[in-house]
Amino acid sequence: MPPQVDPIPSGVLFEAETQTADLGLAADVSKLKQAAPKKYEYVYFNIVWFIFLHTVSLYGLYLAFTSAKWQTNLFACVMHLACAIGVGAGSHRLWTHKGYKARTPLRILLMIWQTMAFQDCIFEWARDHRTHHKYADTDADPHNSVRGLFFSHCGWLCCKKSPEVIEGGKRIDVTDLYEDSVVMFQKKHYMKMMPILCFVLPTIIPVYFWNETWLNAFCIPTILRYTFGINVVWSINSFAHHYGFRPYDKSLNPRDNVAIWMFCLEGFHNYHHTFPWDYRATEYPFYNMLTPTVVFIDLMAKIGQAYDLKSVSPDIIKKRAHRTGDGTHNLWGWDDPEFTENLKAQYSVITNAEKKVD
Ligand SMILES: [Zn+2]
Numbered sequence: 519m520p521p522q523v524d525p526i527p528s529g530v531l532f533e534a535e536t537q538t539a540d541l542g543l544a545a546d547v548s549k550l551k552q553a554a555p556k557k558y559e560y561v562y563f564n565i566v567w568f569i570f571l572h573t574v575s576l577y578g579l580y581l582a583f584t585s586a587k588w589q590t591n592l593f594a595c596v597m598h599l600a601c602a603i604g605v606g607a608g609s610h611r612l613w614t615h616k617g618y619k620a621r622t623p624l625r626i627l628l629m630i631w632q633t634m635a636f637q638d639c640i641f642e643w644a645r646d647h648r649t650h651h652k653y654a655d656t657d658a659d660p661h662n663s664v665r666g667l668f669f670s671h672c673g674w675l676c677c678k679k680s681p682e683v684i685e686g687g688k689r690i691d692v693t694d695l696y697e698d699s700v701v702m703f704q705k706k707h708y709m710k711m712m713p714i715l716c717f718v719l720p721t722i723i724p725v726y727f728w729n730e731t732w733l734n735a736f737c738i739p740t741i742l743r744y745t746f747g748i749n750v751v752w753s754i755n756s757f758a759h760h761y762g763f764r765p766y767d768k769s770l771n772p773r774d775n776v777a778i779w780m781f782c783l784e785g786f787h788n789y790h791h792t793f794p795w796d797y798r799a800t801e802y803p804f805y806n807m808l809t810p811t812v813v814f815i816d817l818m819a820k821i822g823q824a825y826d827l828k829s830v831s832p833d834i835i836k837k838r839a840h841r842t843g844d845g846t847h848n849l850w851g852w853d854d855p856e857f858t859e860n861l862k863a864q865y866s867v868i869t870n871a872e873k874k875v876d
């Protein structure tokens with residue numbers, strides 16, 4: 519009997535596709551990453567809220583350079599770092615991906631910092647992020663990057679979740695989150711804790727401790743710090759899914775981009791989507807050394823608060839990059855034999871080309 523062949527690409531490899539020298543790796547899967555036409559149901563409250571946040575943040579940026587005390591600016595940076603670690607090492611590496619395990623005191627600390635960042639409670643953050651990884655760049659991905667840069671940045675939060683996203687979320691196993699008492703405590707008390715930690719305390723502390731004005735305290739360590747924090751996470755969903763190299767898996771939209779890493783301190787997104795259980799940001803120690811989330815987890819491991827840290831061996835990384843990467847893994851430069859003419863045409867621009875003299 520001939521094999522049943524579905525004319526509509528499903529993403530599942532059929533025998534005929536794997537009977538090639540490269541086991542079907544050259545098959546063009548980009549056509550599978552599509553976004554079906556959709557009518558968006560706008561959430562006007564969020565749209566007004568985001569406009570308010572960004573307008574006040576611009577004013578906050580002006581105040582930071584013109585009238586704020588240095589303690590206020592430093593406080594805003596420290597707050598941002600704590601929030602970034604709460605999300606990066608907490609809801610992301612620990613609770614979504616289980617890249618390591620953490621003892622209760624560390625889980626409580628990360629939960630407090632994650633609440634301060636106000637990006638939904640850990641339970642919802644982790645469920646949505648697992649959905650993003652499981653169905654990346656399809657209609658079940660909450661911030662499907664195929665819908666464009668704006669949609670994957672913040673547009674997805676300006677409209678209601680599509681039925682595919684809700685359906686995808688229901689298929690994600692979250693039993694471990696239900697069993698985590700810290701996660702459940704936060705879920706239960708989120709709407710009481712979040713306003714105090716994210717908005718009230720960061721405004722009161724500068725006024726009370728170093729006599730800052732209410733306006734500066736509200737605009738800089740509160741609104742500007744919060745808005746910057748959400749934009750950092752959004753940028754990974756948007757820019758890191760559009761621009762950069764794919765050294766580990768060329769079939770994935772997420773990309774490695776050092777420029778995004780410099781802004782977000784996370785940006786090796788092709789690596790992350792290929793090896794999501796790795797607690798590190800990348801395979802390169804230099805960048806890990808400068809990534810606060812990774813430094814923090816390593817530090818916590820040294821004092822016994824973090825354990826069972828998962829990573830990927832250099833050998834496996836190399837093999838995977840050779841098998842599924844786009845060929846940009848560890849290129850030393852222009853004349854690297856693995857930097858083929860095809861790749862050069864794709865990833866480079868030549869200006870001031872040498873003029874041929876006859
Ligand atoms: Zn992603």
Ligand SMILES: [Zn+2]
Pocket residue numbers: 610614615647651790794
């Ligand atoms: Zn992730």
